[in-house]
Amino acid sequence: MPAWLKDAIFYEIYPQSFQDTNADGIGDIPGIIHRLDYIRELGCNALWLNPCFASPFLDAGYDVADYYTVAPRYGTNEDLKNLFAEAHKRGMHVLLDLVPGHTAAEHPWFRESCKAEKNPYTDRYVWTDEVWRIPEGMNTIRGFSERDGACVVNFFSHQPALNYGFLNPAESWQQSMDAPGPQATLAEMKNVMAFWLSMGCDGFRVDMAGSLVKNDPEQEGTIALWRQVFAWLEKAFPEAAMVSEWGEPDRSLRAGFHMDFLLHFGPSHYNDLFRCDNAFFAGNGDASAFVKAYEATRAKAEQGLICIPSGNHDMQRLTTHLPEDGVRIAFAFLLSMPGAPFLYYGDEIGMRYLWDLPSKEGGYSRTGARTPMQWGRTANAGFSSAAPEKLYLPIDPAGDRPTVEAQMTDPDSLYQEVRHLIEVRRANPALGNLGRLRFVYAPEKACPLVYLREAEGERVLVILNPSETAGTFPWTEGLGERIYGQGGAASVENGTVTVPAKSASFYRV
Ligand code: TEU
Ligand code: CA
Numbered sequence: 001m002p003a004w005l006k007d008a009i010f011y012e013i014y015p016q017s018f019q020d021t022n023a024d025g026i027g028d029i030p031g032i033i034h035r036l037d038y039i040r041e042l043g044c045n046a047l048w049l050n051p052c053f054a055s056p057f058l059d060a061g062y063d064v065a066d067y068y069t070v071a072p073r074y075g076t077n078e079d080l081k082n083l084f085a086e087a088h089k090r091g092m093h094v095l096l097d098l099v100p101g102h103t104a105a106e107h108p109w110f111r112e113s114c115k116a117e118k119n120p121y122t123d124r125y126v127w128t129d130e131v132w133r134i135p136e137g138m139n140t141i142r143g144f145s146e147r148d149g150a151c152v153v154n155f156f157s158h159q160p161a162l163n164y165g166f167l168n169p170a171e172s173w174q175q176s177m178d179a180p181g182p183q184a185t186l187a188e189m190k191n192v193m194a195f196w197l198s199m200g201c202d203g204f205r206v207d208m209a210g211s212l213v214k215n216d217p218e219q220e221g222t223i224a225l226w227r228q229v230f231a232w233l234e235k236a237f238p239e240a241a242m243v244s245e246w247g248e249p250d251r252s253l254r255a256g257f258h259m260d261f262l263l264h265f266g267p268s269h270y271n272d273l274f275r276c277d278n279a280f281f282a283g284n285g286d287a288s289a290f291v292k293a294y295e296a297t298r299a300k301a302e303q304g305l306i307c308i309p310s311g312n313h314d315m316q317r318l319t320t321h322l323p324e325d326g327v328r329i330a331f332a333f334l335l336s337m338p339g340a341p342f343l344y345y346g347d348e349i350g351m352r353y354l355w356d357l358p359s360k361e362g363g364y365s366r367t368g369a370r371t372p373m374q375w376g377r378t379a380n381a382g383f384s385s386a387a388p389e390k391l392y393l394p395i396d397p398a399g400d401r402p403t404v405e406a407q408m409t410d411p412d413s414l415y416q417e418v419r420h421l422i423e424v425r426r427a428n429p430a431l432g433n434l435g436r437l438r439f440v441y442a443p444e445k446a447c448p449l450v451y452l453r454e455a456e457g458e459r460v461l462v463i464l465n466p467s468e469t470a471g472t473f474p475w476t477e478g479l480g481e482r483i484y485g486q487g488g489a490a491s492v493e494n495g496t497v498t499v500p501a502k503s504a505s506f507y508r509v
Helices: 003-007 029-034 036-042 077-089 108-113 180-199 220-236 270-274 288-300 324-334 364-369 404-409 414-427
Strands: 010-013 046-049 066-070 093-098 140-142 150-152 203-206 241-244 259-261 305-307 342-344 436-441 449-455 458-465 471-474 482-486 491-493 496-499 503-508
Touching: 029 036, 029 077, 036 414, 066 077, 066 180, 077 093, 077 180, 093 180, 093 241, 180 203, 180 220, 270 288, 270 324, 288 305, 288 436, 324 414, 324 458, 324 482, 324 503, 404 414, 414 482, 436 471, 458 496
Parallel strands: 010 046, 010 342, 046 093, 093 203, 203 241, 241 259, 259 305
Antiparallel strands: 140 150, 436 449, 449 458, 458 503, 471 496, 482 503, 491 496
């Protein structure tokens, strides 16, 4: 694992909505450079940028039309190179988003692949051998090409699946992983990675990383494929960091990834905590299923970081299902768990999910979590000087919408709470990315949630009680210094700790 991940705290930027510098209403790379100091001051020292490559933007850039060129609306390759350099100057690292599973339908490879005559791209995508043959359990598009066949798609219908082969080819059109077509696809994806890494990029967040090999229910083929990639990467770019969008760390970390996310899909029960009708951090939900799933996955994954994001561009905002105090306790959790924290832009000021927005670039219900960053009081909240109707998405119209400017000067703001939590994390090795974790108390449908963090001979007990009522848990040791607190302090008597309602505390023990 690259050494820099030991204390990496990531900030996810949706480039189109962060900072516009040329008044076209769309965020851009010079805008990200302009805001690097803001991110550093918050305490984050690493970035993940959503895809910023040439694209028809039918899925916000997750439909890549050219892996080697920055989308003109964001700037140039030179701008991106500049971002890497400016980030490095500040001790920061930058991950790009790699989308290896599919391309845009307008990618030149796909155009070639659609032709009836054989050419170097015939086997770049997964095709059946006749248009009438529709493979079971896979989505296809058909009847649009001269080539006779149905083409498998990975996500939306305009995202044809790149061909990495089948685990156990069962039909003549299914190629094995080591056939020339799949091997050429993989070699090209390595070229893409090497291209950006050589330019100064520090690694990738890998989109749908578990989706590459087909007919692979246990993902053993995809795991083997990634292990090959990592064998190469560790030699060629040993400092490159890789985080998978997989959602099953026991598989992804075995595949060689340094980090994986717990997400709104997969077996993690992530949503139980933050995004459901009775979310745990809202006060009367359940954290025990999450804890059980976490312990099970951790036991199977011997190495690597399990990362719990505050949100991302695919889900509602952290504020959607949680009250303000619940959001703060959720941040106390996010910034005291092991793994590298990932903050979604704007979550640090409590930006809101905007309901009922018309879909933008394939966002659909995800659109409301992708609105422009709210910097301050100036026009368009400081995001852009374009006319409001030209903005990528509208700014939150609420009169009391949170802004960076207001929260930076308010000592009681969420921004200050998050910044302070990052400081506390950095000051205490036990709370760091690699520190050990043991759950002490995680009752079913009850509070508090209690766990012990430990590293370098230091131990910190984390006690989180989002409930409206006080709670207790058994603890036979004493409590030392309270190094972080929200709400009232806990008290210990006769082997029982009493925790006030709506509180979060970190104690040295
Ligand atoms: O997402 C994959 C995915 O399965 C989901 O996150 C999905 O977008 C969500 O569940 C819908 O609510 C990744 C990207 O994060 C997403 O933005 C892309 O649209 C998708 O891959 C295709 O590339
Ligand atoms: Ca712009």
